[in-house]
Amino acid sequence: MLSNTTLGMLLATVNGSILIISLPAVFNGIHVDPLAPGNVSFLLWLLMGYLLMTAVLVVSLGRLGDIHGRVRVFRIGFVVFAATSIALALTPVEGQAGALWLIGWRLAQGVGGAMLMANSTAIITDVFPPRQRGTALGVNQVAGLAGSFIGLVLGGVLSAWHWQAIFWVSVVVAVAGAYWAYRNLTAVRPEHTGVRVDWLGNLTLAVGLTAVLAALTYGIQPYGGHTEGWTNPMVQAGLLGGVALLAVFCLVESRVEQPMFDLRLFRIQAFWAGNVAALLNAIARGGLQFMLIIWLQGIWLPLRGYDFAETPLWAGIYLLPLTLGFICAGPVSGHLSDRYGAKPLATGGLVLTAVSFVGLLLLPVDFSYPSFALLLLLNGVGSGLFSAPNTTAVMNAVPAGQRGVASGIRATFQNAGMVLSIGLFFSLLIAGLSDSLPSALREALSAQSVPGPAIDRVAAVPPVGLLFAAFLGYNPLTSLLASAGVLGTLPAATVGTVTARTYLPGVLAAPFHDGLIVVFLLAAALSLAAAVVSLFRGGIYIHDE
Structure with a gap:
């Protein structure tokens, strides 16, 4: 039970992040221009569509598991995931049609992900006695949140080989999980017949x-x-x-x-405090991965001379301390929570996460890697200390017949927080870029003696387009200056400078850092707010069986 449900959770969460780092390879693979009108929308939907679908459906599918059997819904989740992953891997078209194909099937894949996420923790809570739940859920939650970190590394490795490989690996895992689930998983609690949807x-x-x-x-x-x-x-x-x-x-x-959503559960102190803390933590942490990937792939790695084809792989490698910290802390905290409860571990983990965010905002954009790695390690440890104890406390607090919906509520808070985080953090980042990027572009291009009208055309490009262009390994200044009619009139040395791979990341660096300061300040404040909420969860509480 533990190994199969953990595999399901790992599959669902890896696919929530595997595309973040692989987007440059995907966009190049289907030949989509990041600056063409409307194409930024494709990028954001590819990134956020899966998370949106899982956030919307986990409560409903958790309740469906309560009614018709959690194991039954969980098994179907593997099948849906396998079928949709095959459709994604066999994308038959390119351009905007290819982007729409990927978005549609990613939304469908989110249905399978929601089935797995909504029922895995409920099945574990059914199987394990209270004295062992923290350890078991710790293993499951380590797989779940580590999956979001592992997806970054795996996406970098596979996209360096071929962009479709990021979907084929899901096919293999989903088919193996489905076979395993139908062969070995058995229901441990009866279905709730007579319950209406x-x-x-x-x-x-x-x-x-x-x-x-x-x-x-x-x-x-x-x-x-x-x-x-x-x-x-x-x-x-x-x-x-x-x-x-x-x-x-x-x-x-x-x-x-x-x-479907029993509001009476929020009268249970451990349940409401754990879910609110999880929501605040998800908002603080959710946008972190996206910001770090843009930081590494769009600015830091190019400035160090890494070729575009290598940046996804190396971005994943350089983020390994984040995964390592979580994997080390998660199982230990889950085991300790069985004895000491969630409050000290979860609260301490949130405070440590806030400290790491403060450290990240103090780093320069062109940072020294050892300092960056240490802060990532601390952030991963903080997340590991919080996740398993908090989930155990939430699931222990609810009646057995409502574990599916409780698991769905917890996953909804977490996934909705991730989507909210990306929207909130990215909005703040773009606002910061909008204030300083146009002037930085004017100053940099003027230094290269580019004519004023051409500079105005470049400075008028929306910052989100230029940021995504750098992230996707594309310098749009060639096409922008050509459309302004000045590319052929500039000296060859000037053209070589402004169209080089490192030029745009160098211009973006200082404005990007202005946005990062605001983002990481907010993340630290949200983590501290979650720590305060965590203090109100009470002592160890296990609902009567």
């Missing part, structure tokens, strides 16, 4: 969450001459309408006879 609750939650998270995705894209899309009426309607639907959802759940 809360269709209205499912609908309002799914539509409301989708509207909010999709609006966040479009809010960080340029709109109507603005560097971001928060003035877009569709974004505003999505945010307001989504929040309204979530309010309706809470009203529905408080009145239906058999709710």
